[in-house]
Amino acid sequence: MMLWHFVFWLSCAVAVVCSASLLFVRKPMHGAVYLTTAMCALALAFYLLGAPFIAMMQLILYVGAIMVLFVFVIMLSPLQETFPLQLQDRSLWPGLILLILMLLELGALLFGGLQVDPTTPQIIDSKAVGELLFGHYKLAVEAISTLLLAALVGVMYFARHLQRHQERKLPEQQEAK
């Protein structure tokens, strides 16, 4: 149990610190790697909480699919510039005030009325998740799959847009030569 606490809080700390470094990091690629590290740490936290299926899904879906897409776009984007944090920007202040208000509200919600006892984590394996997923929530699964299909169609539409843009540009470039 001692070891459990140590590893769990360590992974939580890694996740928080890596996420926080997004505030200061200059290159988008470094940010993406920090975010990936945070997600791996969170996957470990999920595993330790007794949710092995979600931990692995975090690795496969977030790290293996979403962040790879991210990294791919960062690499393909023509702007390879660095983004230093600009604190002297005046338009920052409304955002910061909103953020502080939000933090206060969340803190009040969290520490206000929640009465909980520490309990030991119980492993809920992938079979239980699957039964619930294709039993009680099967309509939601269909909705999510429709959403994925919609996203697919949207991406294909925009990608064709991108392609047309390139094709239209091609004769101009030839003329320029």
Next chain:
Amino acid sequence: MSPWLFWPLITIAMVVVILGLILAAGFTVFGERRILGLLQNRYGPNQAGPFGLLQAIADAVKLLTKEYFLPGFVDQKLYKLAPVLVVVTVLLSFVVVPIGKGISFAADFNVGLLFILGLSSLHVYGIFLGGWSSSTKYTVLGSIRTIAQLISYELAMGVALLGVVLLSGSFSLEDIVLKQDIAYIFLQPFGFIVFFIAGIAETNRLPFDLPEAENELAAGFNTEYGGMPFAMFFLGEYLGIIFISCLTTTLYLGGWHGPWAESYPLVGVFWFALKTLALLFFFIWMRASVPRVRWDQLMSFGWKYLLPLGLVNIIATALISALWM
């Protein structure tokens, strides 16, 4: 067992296993060079030691004693991180593979198969970051190819694995092996084909070695690496081949099943090693036989043939197992 004995024992076992795996990768390199020579009317390295067996160690000593050189234009943090990531993810994957009856680190890990898929998606990062951080055009082209190839083939691989999961009803590799009275290659021939082709693409081997296509991209993603980091990339690649062979053995060829393997676990280890070695030989044989495919052929093969074949395989497996079982 008391924790004071457990942790030192586990540490020693891990060190032994890691050293053994690194040696195995070295000897895979040696075996590849010898067998490629054999298949190409050459001799291959046969000078160092009997039959050239010490060549692997000579190579390792040469690579490890080379100068560590950091090019000036690289992104230093990621450049140093990438080879470590490649090796560590592959070494971690071996944890869940059962090599004999009850002989493994964590074969009954209840999401073992998903763990392997997750680690292979982390493996992509190692290869990709190595190429990106070197920031020359060949390495960047290599890493773009890596991402596109590995994403599309990982999907096909996962889809093929679902057939095995449907038949065995478990994500744990131990259970999958125990359930295989008939090797799943006979029950899942199409799944096996899809999985194995996707595995070849995952390990960047010929005919799908586009990320490091030597005659187009210098050495692809590891062009700027030398000495120790290069050795680590190399180690990662060959460990990957060994791992895919082990995984195919476990999932489709019956793992350690064989005559007398039930009563004597060490005989099971022997059968497992034999099957794995046969698959390793096939990998090398394939490198000698098949030419590299073109880039668009690779993508269209992955998305238009492999993935639909895997999906049809899942549906057929589900229907048959629902009707019969």
Next chain:
Amino acid sequence: MKNLKNWVGEITGAFSATLKHAFAERDTVCYPAEKPDLPERWRGRIILTVTPEGEERCVACYLCSSVCPSSAITIQGAEREDDERRYAEKFEIDFTRCIFCGLCEEACPTRAIQTTNDFEMGASSRAELVYDKSRLLENHTGKYPDFDYFKRAGVPIRGKDVGEGANEKPPVDVYTLLP
């Protein structure tokens, strides 16, 4: 379906072809233990040869050094005191630059410069690979044991007047046009 059949046929054909080569005879030799059988016209280490009488063939005509694509040959010509025959006072080939193209051998009118079968020219410093005349000159006639340029060229030398050499006709007296 026909396409698939083609694929399968081609892939199995490739695999069986490579397996067949595993049992074929080796094309390579284990070099240091077993010397390769080199052809006669191999272009290896360059030597300077001598006539059957043992005189230097080289007449310092500079043709080899001017044809050399990598400018590896350095020659300094001179004339002998007694019979005014030309010879190379200094003859150096820089084998770090030599590309073993064999053009010098083709250009040589007296067949002095010749390539040999020797290719084991390892050295531990660059200076060692610059061969001077003492290392280039071999007391051997090379590939042409009977060839002697001056015996068949229309040039008088010691012991042979014009027209007395092998395959030579007596010179024509250009002042009388009679046959």
Next chain:
Amino acid sequence: MNLLAVLFVSFLLFAIGLAVILVRRQLLFVLMGIEVMTNGAVLAAVAAGQYWHSADGQVLSLFMMLVAGSELAITLLLAMLSYRYLKVSRIDQMNQLQDKLDKEGQLL
């Protein structure tokens, strides 16, 4: 497991994500901030599900991941389009619809 502490971590992640969105104006960093916020929410869902010994939390977090994935696929492509067409990387530079006014307040 102390639910309050885990919820505190998830709240911290959410707040960091919000801060990233509000402070950094670059398109890619804004998207990363959204991912951090989603991660915090997923952690809260998983922790709550484990606390009540039910798989609902895991189902919810799986749905969240899928939604985040489909959202990100579209948004990243939009980001690439904005690079191509508008040549901007900061969200406050995307002011193509803004009216340009001169000093007297008249439309230019």
